[in-house]
Amino acid sequence: MTRGSASVQGRTGSPDKGQGPSAAPRAPSSRKRGEGEDIAIVGGGIIGICVAAYLAEAGRRVTVFDRTGICEETSSGNAAAFAFSDVLPLAHKGMMKQLPKWLADPLGPLTIPPAYLPRLLPWLIRFWRAGAARHFEASLAAQAGMMKLAEAEWMGLLDRSGTRPMLRENGSLELYESEAEFRASLPGWKARERFGIAFRHVEGEEMASLQPGLAPRFVKGTLAPGWKTVADPKLLGKAVWAYAERLGARFEHARIDRVESGPDGAAIVLADGTRRKAGQLIVAAGAWSHLLARGLGDRIPLETERGYNTTLPVSAFDVKRQLIFSGHGFVITPLETGVRVGGAVELGGIERPPNFARSKAMLEKARRFLPGLDPSGGREWMGYRPSLPDSLPVIGRTRSPNIFYAFGHGHLGLTLSAVTARLIARLLAEGPAEALRPFDIQRFQ
Numbered sequence: 001m002t003r004g005s006a007s008v009q010g011r012t013g014s015p016d017k018g019q020g021p022s023a024a025p026r027a028p029s030s031r032k033r034g035e036g037e038d039i040a041i042v043g044g045g046i047i048g049i050c051v052a053a054y055l056a057e058a059g060r061r062v063t064v065f066d067r068t069g070i071c072e073e074t075s076s077g078n079a080a081a082f083a084f085s086d087v088l089p090l091a092h093k094g095m096m097k098q099l100p101k102w103l104a105d106p107l108g109p110l111t112i113p114p115a116y117l118p119r120l121l122p123w124l125i126r127f128w129r130a131g132a133a134r135h136f137e138a139s140l141a142a143q144a145g146m147m148k149l150a151e152a153e154w155m156g157l158l159d160r161s162g163t164r165p166m167l168r169e170n171g172s173l174e175l176y177e178s179e180a181e182f183r184a185s186l187p188g189w190k191a192r193e194r195f196g197i198a199f200r201h202v203e204g205e206e207m208a209s210l211q212p213g214l215a216p217r218f219v220k221g222t223l224a225p226g227w228k229t230v231a232d233p234k235l236l237g238k239a240v241w242a243y244a245e246r247l248g249a250r251f252e253h254a255r256i257d258r259v260e261s262g263p264d265g266a267a268i269v270l271a272d273g274t275r276r277k278a279g280q281l282i283v284a285a286g287a288w289s290h291l292l293a294r295g296l297g298d299r300i301p302l303e304t305e306r307g308y309n310t311t312l313p314v315s316a317f318d319v320k321r322q323l324i325f326s327g328h329g330f331v332i333t334p335l336e337t338g339v340r341v342g343g344a345v346e347l348g349g350i351e352r353p354p355n356f357a358r359s360k361a362m363l364e365k366a367r368r369f370l371p372g373l374d375p376s377g378g379r380e381w382m383g384y385r386p387s388l389p390d391s392l393p394v395i396g397r398t399r400s401p402n403i404f405y406a407f408g409h410g411h412l413g414l415t416l417s418a419v420t421a422r423l424i425a426r427l428l429a430e431g432p433a434e435a436l437r438p439f440d441i442q443r444f445q
């Protein structure tokens with residue numbers, strides 16, 4: 001898969017006009033090594049590879065550049081949810097009320113390392129403003145609109161790529177420890193109801209049958225049947241990439257120092273100083289995207305919400321569906337490859353080392369919430385959610401007509417990757433559309 005010498009040369013490819021979610025992909029373009037591609041994608045996470053798959057389906061010549069590999073960073077270890085019912089932007093009144101309690105616990109659902117606070121402050125102020133009613137409603141409408149398309153796009157991509165067997169359609173169960181916690185969740189469920197999202201509040205025997213072995217501390221729950229998970233996000237990412245490769249997409253192992261625009265295309269400069277031309281270029285570099293955008297003159301308030309988890313052996317517990325403990329900021333997901341316990345948010349930037357005491361704290365809670373859980377033999381992990389203050393990604397064209405952004409999907413990158421790919425494929429084929437306005441970088445200028 002790794003190549004060292006292909007040039008990414010400007011060419012025009014076939015447009016993607018009118019290709020619906022289930023449209024048959026075009027035949028793979030027969031390319032010889034060194035012949036040149038027309039599209040370069042920086043970033044081989046789930047966003048970059050879905051974009052690569054959609055563009056390869058449209059007959060475009062695509063090369064993905066990544067310093068690590070395909071789905072080896074944040075997209076490898078996430079909680080595996082297709083969270084199609086998760087339309088609420090993070091900054092909202094209910095969440096703001098929880099902040100003081102959460103921040104008081106250094107290993108709780110949300111932490112800000114004190115030394116990082118001065119750097120974070122401008123982002124926090126924007127986040128706070130995003131929670132104001134007017135802004136919240138606009139973000140909610142944009143996120144719900146995108147979510148409406150997200151499911152159809154993923155189902156289409158799963159079918160076309162032959163990965164549907166990796167889908168698990170057993171919903172999620174959110175759990176509450178008190179009547180007060182349950183009542184506090186109701187406005188959020190009401191907001192989801194407006195967008196046709198199905199759910200059912202449960203208790204007693206029904207709740208126990210949805211997840212046997214729960215600790216009695218949980219008094220109520222909410223089942224969201226439309227919530228789906230995948231067998232393993234890293235395996236799914238690699239399988240989608242294998243599909244893109246079959247359609248002619250290529251991978252190059254390289255760290256990109258900067259991206260540049262030119263009169264008839266774009267260029268990327270590799271860490272070894274090599275310069276490659278590309279007809280069109282897409283920055284999908286997750287939590288590191290703003291570093292590349294800066295070189296193009298765009299200052300984008302991209303932060304990272306670092307998240308932690310522990311993946312236990314499959315035998316650790318018989319988890320029936322994804323269990324969500326919102327009050328504690330973590331979830332438990334049954335995967336084909338293990339039982340994953342994790343979540344939490346640490347607003348600590350991209351440089352400081354991980355603090356795995358956070359994974360351990362969540363695992364200890366999981367043991368109390370599922371008393372039969374065997375906490376031994378786990379593998380700890382940290383990932384960098386690429387997060388913008390209004391919880392919406394950046395999807396759009398830059399000032400340069402040949403450079404595009406697709407990053408900042410925060411907690412929902414897996415869920416929104418196929419629809420992002422559809423939007424980018426359309427943008428490249430048809431130019432900017434009104435529907436993309438909420439995701440434009442102009443909102444930060």
Ligand SMILES: Cc1cc2nc3c(=O)[nH]c(=O)nc-3n(C[C@H](O)[C@H](O)[C@H](O)COP(=O)(O)OP(=O)(O)OC[C@H]3O[C@@H](n4cnc5c(N)ncnc54)[C@H](O)[C@@H]3O)c2cc1C
Pocket residue numbers: 042043044045046047048065066067068069071072073074075076077078079080081082083254255256257284285286287288289305306307308309342343344382383384385386407408409410411412413414415416
């Ligand atoms: C604990 C946790 C749980 C989560 N759970 C879910 C979930 O259940 N459902 C969901 O939808 N989302 C979830 N997410 C969010 C989701 O994982 C992310 O939004 C998504 O993985 C982001 O994908 P990406 O492709 O943008 O970034 P990444 O996966 O980080 O990929 C970016 C790639 O760019 C490469 N790169 C960066 N800079 C350069 C450079 N200069 N040169 C070369 N390569 C570069 C990196 O090596 C990396 O491979 C979770 C996240 C965390 C941390």
